[in-house]
Amino acid sequence: MKVDWLIVGAGFTGLVLAERIASQLGKKVLVVERRDHIGGNAYDYYDEHGTLVHHYGPHLFHTNSEKVWRYLSQFTEWHPYSHQVLALVDGKKVPVPFNLNSLYAVFTPGYASKLEELLLKHYGFGSKVPIFKLRREASGELHVLAEYVYEKVFYGYNLKQWDLKPEELSPSVTGRVPIYISRDDRYFQDRYQAIPKHGYTQMLQRMASHPNIKVLLDADYREIEDEVKFDGMVYTGLIDEFFDYMHGELPYRSLHFEFSYHPVNTYQEVAQVNYPNEHPYTRISEYKHITGQRVYGTTVSIEYPMAYRREHNLPYYPVPREENRKRYNLYLSEAESLSKRVLFAGRLADYKYYNMDQAVARALGSSRNR
Ligand SMILES: Cc1cc2nc3c(=O)[nH]c(=O)nc-3n(C[C@H](O)[C@H](O)[C@H](O)COP(=O)(O)OP(=O)(O)OC[C@H]3O[C@@H](n4cnc5c(N)ncnc54)[C@H](O)[C@@H]3O)c2cc1C
Numbered sequence: 001m002k003v004d005w006l007i008v009g010a011g012f013t014g015l016v017l018a019e020r021i022a023s024q025l026g027k028k029v030l031v032v033e034r035r036d037h038i039g040g041n042a043y044d045y046y047d048e049h050g051t052l053v054h055h056y057g058p059h060l061f062h063t064n065s066e067k068v069w070r071y072l073s074q075f076t077e078w079h080p081y082s083h084q085v086l087a088l089v090d091g092k093k094v095p096v097p098f099n100l101n102s103l104y105a106v107f108t109p110g111y112a113s114k115l116e117e118l119l120l121k122h123y124g125f126g127s128k129v130p131i132f133k134l135r136r137e138a139s140g141e142l143h144v145l146a147e148y149v150y151e152k153v154f155y156g157y158n159l160k161q162w163d164l165k166p167e168e169l170s171p172s173v174t175g176r177v178p179i180y181i182s183r184d185d186r187y188f189q190d191r192y193q194a195i196p197k198h199g200y201t202q203m204l205q206r207m208a209s210h211p212n213i214k215v216l217l218d219a220d221y222r223e224i225e226d227e228v229k230f231d232g233m234v235y236t237g238l239i240d241e242f243f244d245y246m247h248g249e250l251p252y253r254s255l256h257f258e259f260s261y262h263p264v265n266t267y268q269e270v271a272q273v274n275y276p277n278e279h280p281y282t283r284i285s286e287y288k289h290i291t292g293q294r295v296y297g298t299t300v301s302i303e304y305p306m307a308y309r310r311e312h313n314l315p316y317y318p319v320p321r322e323e324n325r326k327r328y329n330l331y332l333s334e335a336e337s338l339s340k341r342v343l344f345a346g347r348l349a350d351y352k353y354y355n356m357d358q359a360v361a362r363a364l365g366s367s368r369n370r
Contacts, residue, residue, distance in 0.1 A: 002229040003030040008221040009236030011040020012359040013346030015207045020367035022212035031215045042200040051299040058285040062190040063357035069192045076203035078194035079292050083187040087274040089152045098149045099180040128178035157276035170320040236346035239331045247330040252308035252315035257301045318351045
């Protein structure tokens with residue numbers, strides 16, 4: 001078999017590149033995917049109760065990029081949805097990111113109003129103050145508030161998620177967690193927030209339906225690379241695996257999901273409830289809230305973070321630590337030496353957490369240079 005491009009991985013990155021190369025350059029593309037479905041971690045499907053669920057955990061689309069929004073809108077209609085999250089703190093469900101409403105959910109009205117006044121005076125309405133900054137800078141009652149939020153909302157969740165203390169992670173991650181001085185309970189504030197009306201899988205299927213694209217599922221590219229002739233390759237898999245782990249393994253966190261069906265209208269108040277302090281799991285997600293699907297009964301997933309072990313479970317999150325970035329850079333040098341023939345892109349090949357819009361933007365940017 002002869003194609004112009006071999007694309008390894010049928011996630012967002014691989015399929016956006018396939019679509020661009022096929023439709024804009026008129027080239028023939030073979031996408032090879034080792035899982036039995038397209039969509040990578042954004043894969044969704046209807047479970048046996050007819051509920052649309054996200055197989056690898058809740059995926060909320062949000063972006064400020066008009067370009068990404070317009071591009072994806074060619075392949076789907078949208079269901080408008082703004083994500084909301086509550087965290088169980090001292091027996092109460094509190095909006096996160098922690099904001100002015102959260103103050104009133106955990107403290108007495110008098111004390112909450114005093115803290116609100118202090119926050120408004122020092123930082124102003126609408127600002128997002130990183131918890132680390134507040135812990136460092138604030139004194140008196142605001143310092144006590146910072147310690148409270150750090151301990152009750154952030155610390156336990158972070159420890160479960162990464163199995164590391166916040167100070168052991170790159171400041172680029174921990175430095176971002178804010179107290180939001182606002183009454184806005186939405187988890188994201190991006191301009192565009194919505195879910196593909198009939199799911200991510202259908203949107204990505206439409207992308208892959210160009211006549212120049214063929215998709216081969218259930219196949220590792222190594223099984224077929226000798227049988228397929230190609231001029232160029234896009235590789236969206238693990239970069240350390242591509243180079244046979246010659247510089248050692250890049251660490252990841254993995255997850256385990258327990259899905260369960262409940263014969264009730266809704267299981268919880270919002271799509272996501274976090275459990276920072278109790279239980280070994282981090283969050284429970286209820287998909288009906290996200291998709292807006294109107295069916296009786298509801299499906300939720302309980303999410304347990306765990307160590308990643310090659311061939312036992314899947315790599316989900318690159319671990320954002322300086323030492324890992326250094327190791328990745330060794331692989332990047334290897335990748336650069338192949339750059340005429342192989343494009344490395346996506347969350348596994350770049351060893352970088354991307355939101356879906358970032359993965360799309362990265363792929364659109366790379367396709368322009370082909
Ligand atoms: C739990 C979780 C929740 C998330 N929630 C959100 C969210 O709410 N909002 C958001 O914007 N983003 C979210 N994301 C991020 C989103 O999943 C990624 O941005 C997106 O999946 C990146 O796509 P990708 O194509 O780069 O990688 P992937 O989706 O991982 O696709 C890579 C594909 O390559 C395949 N592959 C690898 N090696 C080989 C090989 N050797 N041969 C053949 N195939 C191979 C893999 O099987 C995989 O399907 C979340 C991620 C996780 C893990």
